[in-house]
Amino acid sequence: MPSNATRRTLLAGAPAVAALALAACTDEPSGPVLSADADLPTAVPKGTKLVIGDPSQQLAFELSGLVDLLTFEYEWANISGGPKSSEAFRARSLDISSVADIPPIHATWTNLPIKIVAAAGRVDPLEHPIYDLGVAPGVDVTTVEDLRGKKIAFSPGQAQGALILRVLDSAGLAKEDVELVELPSTADTYSNALAGNEVDVAPIGGTQVRSYLNKYGSDGATTIPHGLRDDPWTLYAPVEVLEDADKAAAIAEYVRLWGAAKLWTRANREEWINAWYVEHEGLPYEDGEYLFDREGEPDFPETWDETIERHQETIEVVAAGTGNEPFDAATIYDRRFEPLVAEGIAEYGEGGNA
Known part of the structure; x- marks a missing residue:
């Protein structure tokens, strides 16, 4: 089990990024080099550590008990969204983060090599827009x-x-x-x-x-209403992190439990509203109910074909609107991770039996 020191939550914003950067100065990739076409390792070596920027999922992992299945050391960073994630990636102080579909595009255009390792959306996204x-x-x-x-x-x-x-x-x-x-x-x-x-x-x-x-x-x-899908939700990581075989194995383990943790939140409505929206976000319970219902059910595609196709359309539109060069969306997806979320859901369902 990870020690209390490695479980600590790091505060959001620039101070958190600075603290992470200082902590990570000597924390460069140290595992065996893993080529992009090599199979993912199936075991996480002892002493492997990840810094994870996925705040709501941190709480979902903890409440569901799925956190106890993580065999690597971890630090939860209260970082999400593109700008803060990119800053922390460049500082080598963050290993994986939760974002929508635009940050991976922007990272590519700003010469930050990344890969998407998990993708999700919402069931009936037009009925449940963000x-x-x-x-x-x-x-x-x-x-x-x-x-x-x-x-x-x-x-x-x-x-x-x-x-x-x-x-x-x-x-x-x-x-x-x-x-x-x-x-x-x-x-x-x-x-x-x-x-x-x-x-x-x-x-x-x-x-x-x-x-x-x-x-x-x-x-x-x-x-x-704007009438478009706006529900993409991804996990992405720097390429250099995925080239570290030990960290890649740990990321695979995390991704495998990611969907089950999210499903736990949907199956435990009142507990999740109180824990996340009320206690963590400081909202009235009624606002938590509103947000929970607005979110709808998560959708974890078993294959990424349609996800990549929609991402390509977004790249084309945003490139035309910003003057950037379009690129092949498939190049920012690491499809070795594609089956893992579905495998975890099949094994752990809503996470309650972890």
Whole structure:
């Protein structure tokens, strides 16, 4: 079992990344070199350690008991999302992280070699979107075609920014047909920008949708659906980490339990709402219920063919919108890991018998 020191949770933000970087200065890959076409090792050597940026899954692993099946040493880093993950990857202070589909694309364009090792989405994704399009008070937008000429919040290199480019494409609009206002998609930035009429439209998700309408609906604030899939969820890791045979074996072990941990959260609704949304995120129970129901059921594809095809479409749209060169989506997937999530679900189901 890992020691208490290796179980510690590292705080989010720049201090966490800096602390990780300091801790990782001497923690370079030390296992045997594993070529990209070699089979994954089936056993994790003693002393192997991973730093994992997957905050909600950390809690799911712990509550479900699946964490006790991990045979390697681990540190949980409170890091997710593309910018922080990329920074930590470059500092060699993070081994694997949980993100949407845009960070792996952006990493590739910024010369950070990565591979996706797990992929998931949502059942009925159009019924359970991550984002809606928030519309500022007094702005007349009822369909995506109405976006022409509007000021739209835009965050390059993040899922929200890519969604806007995809929405424009689906509406037959070009970047030049709107005014993209570059804003970081952090906390309530977009909601505040909408309320202050700094932008006309912005993608907002989670409790921001409900709180935005509650606060500003009486002033004329609205939201509309964007009508696209926005549910990709991946685990990715630097290529140099996957070239370390010992770390690759540990990542395979983690990936194998990843889906079962997520299914545990869906099978234990009240416990998960209280543990994650209320205690961890500090939300009222009613907001936790809203988010739980909005999320819907997870979908773990047994093959990645359609996932890669959709990722390719996203790459093409985002490349056209940002001036980057498109590339083959298949090159950022490590298909050696493809069957592992389904194998883990078959063995551990909802994680309750770990």
